[in-house]
Amino acid sequence: MPIQILAPDVANKIAAGEVVERPASVVKEIVENAIDAESASVSVDLRAGGKRLIKISDNGIGMNREDALIAIERHATSKINNIEDLESIQTFGFRGEALPSIASISKLELLTRTADQLEGTKITIEGGTVQSVEESGCSPGTHISVENLFHNVPARLKFLKTETTEINHITNQIMWAALAHTSIAFSLRHNDRSLLNVRVCESVIERVRLLYGKDLAESLIEIESEQPSFKMHAFIGNADLTKSNRNYQLFFLNRRPIRSKIISAALNEAMQSFITKGRYAVAFLFLTMDMEEVDVNVHPAKIEVRFRDERSIYSQIVRLLSSGIYRHKYIPTIDTAEQPVINEIQPTNAADWSPPKQTQHQIDRRKMQRIDGSSVMKPVASQTKEQAETLGKTPSTEGNTVSSNVALDPSQNQGEMVTELSRVEVQPSRQVIPDGTGLELLDMDCIELKTSLFNTYILAEGKDEVFIIDQHVASERVLYERYVTQFKEEDVPSQGLLLPVTIEAVQQQLTTFDRHMDLFKKIGFDIENFGGSTILIRAVPPILSTRLVTIVVMDLLDQLAESDSNEIDMLKIQDDALIMLSCRSAVKAGDKLAMEEMMSLVKELSQANHPFNCPHSRPIIIKMSKNELESRFHRR
Numbered sequence: 001m002p003i004q005i006l007a008p009d010v011a012n013k014i015a016a017g018e019v020v021e022r023p024a025s026v027v028k029e030i031v032e033n034a035i036d037a038e039s040a041s042v043s044v045d046l047r048a049g050g051k052r053l054i055k056i057s058d059n060g061i062g063m064n065r066e067d068a069l070i071a072i073e074r075h076a077t078s079k080i081n082n083i084e085d086l087e088s089i090q091t092f093g094f095r096g097e098a099l100p101s102i103a104s105i106s107k108l109e110l111l112t113r114t115a116d117q118l119e120g121t122k123i124t125i126e127g128g129t130v131q132s133v134e135e136s137g138c139s140p141g142t143h144i145s146v147e148n149l150f151h152n153v154p155a156r157l158k159f160l161k162t163e164t165t166e167i168n169h170i171t172n173q174i175m176w177a178a179l180a181h182t183s184i185a186f187s188l189r190h191n192d193r194s195l196l197n198v199r200v201c202e203s204v205i206e207r208v209r210l211l212y213g214k215d216l217a218e219s220l221i222e223i224e225s226e227q228p229s230f231k232m233h234a235f236i237g238n239a240d241l242t243k244s245n246r247n248y249q250l251f252f253l254n255r256r257p258i259r260s261k262i263i264s265a266a267l268n269e270a271m272q273s274f275i276t277k278g279r280y281a282v283a284f285l286f287l288t289m290d291m292e293e294v295d296v297n298v299h300p301a302k303i304e305v306r307f308r309d310e311r312s313i314y315s316q317i318v319r320l321l322s323s324g325i326y327r328h329k330y331i332p333t334i335d336t337a338e339q340p341v342i343n344e345i346q347p348t349n350a351a352d353w354s355p356p357k358q359t360q361h362q363i364d365r366r367k368m369q370r371i372d373g374s375s376v377m378k379p380v381a382s383q384t385k386e387q388a389e390t391l392g393k394t395p396s397t398e399g400n401t402v403s404s405n406v407a408l409d410p411s412q413n414q415g416e417m418v419t420e421l422s423r424v425e426v427q428p429s430r431q432v433i434p435d436g437t438g439l440e441l442l443d444m445d446c447i448e449l450k451t452s453l454f455n456t457y458i459l460a461e462g463k464d465e466v467f468i469i470d471q472h473v474a475s476e477r478v479l480y481e482r483y484v485t486q487f488k489e490e491d492v493p494s495q496g497l498l499l500p501v502t503i504e505a506v507q508q509q510l511t512t513f514d515r516h517m518d519l520f521k522k523i524g525f526d527i528e529n530f531g532g533s534t535i536l537i538r539a540v541p542p543i544l545s546t547r548l549v550t551i552v553v554m555d556l557l558d559q560l561a562e563s564d565s566n567e568i569d570m571l572k573i574q575d576d577a578l579i580m581l582s583c584r585s586a587v588k589a590g591d592k593l594a595m596e597e598m599m600s601l602v603k604e605l606s607q608a609n610h611p612f613n614c615p616h617s618r619p620i621i622i623k624m625s626k627n628e629l630e631s632r633f634h635r636r
Contacts, residue, residue, distance in 0.1 A: 020101055022160060023050025023149060024169035029098035030144050031177050034058035037142060040200070041185045042177075049163035049190070050170055051149055059141040062114040065121040069133065072110065072125060074100045102146055104128035105153050109145040111138045127152050171195060175211055176257040179250065179284065182207045205235065208284065216241065220282070223324030229312065230289040232320055237282030238328070239612065239619060242275055248282040253289060258305050263287075266314045270321035273610050276617045285317075326609075449598055456589040458598050464626040471593060471601065473614035475586035478604045479543060480615045483523070483578045492524040495542040501549045503535040509557040510535075516560050519574060520553075523581055527553070543585040552584045579615040 020026055027044060034042045037060025047053035063071060074097060102108055103125040113120030122136035150157035160166060167190055178186045178198050188196040201207040209217035220235040237248070251263045263285060271281040295306040307313045447467070450459040458469040486492040505513065513520075513527075513535060520527045524541030540549055556577055587593065587601070605611050605620065612620055630636045 020105065020149075022169060023054060023166050024173050026050065026054050026102055026106075026146055026149065027056065027170050028173045029102065030054075030056045030146075031173065033098065034060055034142065035177065035181055035184065037061050039141065039184060041187075043187045044170070044174060044189070046167070046170065046188075046190045049160075049166035051157075051160060051163070051166065052147065054146040054149070055144070057141065057143040059139070062117075062141050063112045063121070064114055064117065065133075068110060068112050068121045068123055072099050072103060072123060072130070099144075100128070105156070106149045106151065107147040109147075110142070111136060111144075112142040113138050113140050115140045167195070176250065176252075178211060179204065179207055180252050180255040180257060180286075204233070204284065204286070208235065216282070220284070221325065221328045223321060225320045225324070227316055227320075229293060229309070229316070230287050232317065233286040233288075234321065234324070235284040236271075236321065236325065239274070241282050242279040243282060244279065246280050249280065250284050252284075252286045253294065253305055254287070254291065260305060262307060262310050262314050263317060266317035267321065269314075269318045270325070272617065273615070274325065274613045274617060449595065449602065452593060452598065454590075455592050458593075458602065460602070462623075466624045466626075466629070467621055468623070469602065469605070469621050470589075470619075471587050471591070471598070472589045473586075473616075473618050473620045474601055474605045476582050476614045476616075477608055477610065477620060478601065479586055480579060480582035481608050481610070483541075483582055487522060487574070487578060490522065492522060493542055494524045494526055494539040496526070496539045497537065497546065497549075501537040501546075502530065503537065503550055503553055504533050505535050505554075505557065506533070508561055509554070512557050512561040516573070519560075519577060520556075522574075523577060525553070541581065541585065544581070545585070548584055552581065555584070556580055582615060 020029075023046075027050065031042055031044070034056065037058060039058035039060035042056065042058045045053070045055040045057075099108070099110070104127065107126045108124070110123040110125075111120055119135045120138040121133070122138075123133050124131040150160070171188060174186055174188050174196055178184075178196070182201040182204055185200050186196060186198050187194070196211075198207065198210045201210065205217055205220065205222070208220070216237075219238050219241040221238050223232070223234040223236060225232050237243075246264070249264065249267060251258050251260055253260075267281065267283055267285065275281055293308045295308075448461045450461055452471070453459055453468070456471060458471055458474075460467040460469065483492065510529065510533060513529065517527070517529075524539070524544075525537060526539035527535060527537045530536035535553070537549055537553060540546075544552060559576060559580060560573060593601070614620055627636065
């Protein structure tokens with residue numbers, strides 16, 4: 001076929017295919033134009049999931065007759081004049097393709113009027129051809145009606161999803177716009193039924209409350225920071241608020257909803273120490289940045305962006321989110337009162353979503369709660385108590401309590417910890433942390449260590465609160481951070497064994513060992529291939545029990561082999577090895593600890609960088625209020 005110039009109607013339909021994928025694309029483009037037009041209110045009315053009718057009205061500045069006629073031409077825009085303007089674009093629409101592209105695959109009616117005009121302009125277009133232009137009465141602003149979308153592109157029409165799916169995509173677009181523009185009221189109706197109706201709000205958190213419900217809004221941690229290159233305003237779900245997918249991770253750049261692998265990776269990096277594997281954080285993240293530092297013109301729908309200095313943006317977001325989370329107390333709260341179910345509308349990071357239905361399990365669970373008051377976990381609101389010095393008394397003996405004069409002074413060297421935990425059978429009834437022992441990051445007031453529950457959980461009493469600390473995961477966190485510090489300083493100690501330990505390994509393990517022999521030495525092992533299928537161990541990290549040497553080394557070899565097969569980078573392999581070594585070396589559930597040992601453990605935990613979750617992201621501490629206890633015993 002010879003080279004030829006495409007007919008205008010064919011070119012328009014091709015352009016429409018780039019801009020308009022489905023009804024939600026039409027809504028996105030027209031709503032963005034309404035926002036650019038300084039609208040204070042935007043309403044969307046739909047029929048048949050947007051396939052039959054999309055009607056969008058705004059009360060913005062509107063257009064006169066001349067501008068309206070130009071607006072339906074391709075590449076007509078009031079947003080830019082030259083190529084340099086693309087580097088500082090602040091508006092949402094700027095290519096001038098939306099209206100002509102939509103008009104080429106539908107019947108479009110444009111009705112618009114400026115505030116100083118007596119009459120508006122009505123333009124009707126069908127299949128890209130102007131049918132009529134006339135004067136018409138209308139309110140100030142712009143009103144666009146799109147009927148029979150894709151009626152002349154049957155292939156595209158055939159691939160549209162069900163009415164419910166298309167409505168979900170449209171709802172997603174409106175919710176994104178509503179989150180980004182709290183000063184604009186939005187409404188969405190489908191087949192004369194109201195789906196969304198949000199008023200003007202003074203803050204993002206107020207808009208979140210309207211869209212997602214009070215429970216979710218009160219479970220968010222607010223993090224705000226201004227850096228030389230950008231400003232960040234983020235709302236991150238606290239310790240109890242996680243999801244099974246990334247649908248609640250929403251990113252905005254200069255109030256434009258975007259999809260960004262850089263921001264997503266930074267969020268994942270910042271949250272991985274706090275979120276259990278397989279769960280995802282709830283995050284609403286707003287960035288404000290000089291447009292010269294970002295390119296929004298890399299995707300026809302302007303969903304994806306490219307940052308000029310991606311490495312810097314990534315590292316700064318990780319640091320800001322991490323420090324913001326540390327400033328809040330990431331501790332789950334036990335609350336057995338019946339709680340309303342959080343609104344499960346699920347906007348996605350420019351991906352599919354649908355409002356989930358209540359499962360029978362959820363319904364049965366709520367029935368059980370009403371019948372017998374069985375407990376549920378409630379997200380914790382952000383903590384705002386200022387740090388206070390803890391008050392207490394010197395330990396004393398009473399009855400079967402263990403006398404101790406251990407001073408838990410945070411200024412002491414936190415690297416000094418009991419390496420061989422004695423098995424003291426006598427359990428203390430009460431122990432108070434001495435004066436000046438303020439738990440720095442845990443920030444507990446007037447804390448008293450009470451006892452051990454089931455030889456697994458350390459029970460502490462704070463001001464009108466009860467804290468329960470899992471001794472195993474607390475010990476694991478303390479050991480892991482110690483190992484990380486020693487590993488970075490290449491100063492992991494090693495303790496020789498009285499008798500070397502031999503291990504019979506399979507060929508895959510031997511291959512893995514040869515590849516990672518240096519790693520074993522770096523984490524405190526004196527280990528070598530003794531010939532044949534035998535591995536000889538002469539020294540181990542001091543904290544590792546001799547009886548666990550074989551198990552730990554074999555588990556490490558298996559884990560390293562699996563990491564190799566998945567091509568995980570070396571830093572990840574090293575970290576996994578330190579996590580496993582910490583877990584195996586930590587105090588176990590069921591180990592009886594003396595009060596001195598519990599106090600020493602809690603002291604080191606208070607000085608940890610991440611005191612709220614173990615390296616596997618399991619919670620270390622949970623708390624229960626005095627009010628909750630009293631309500632369970634019908635005291636209030």
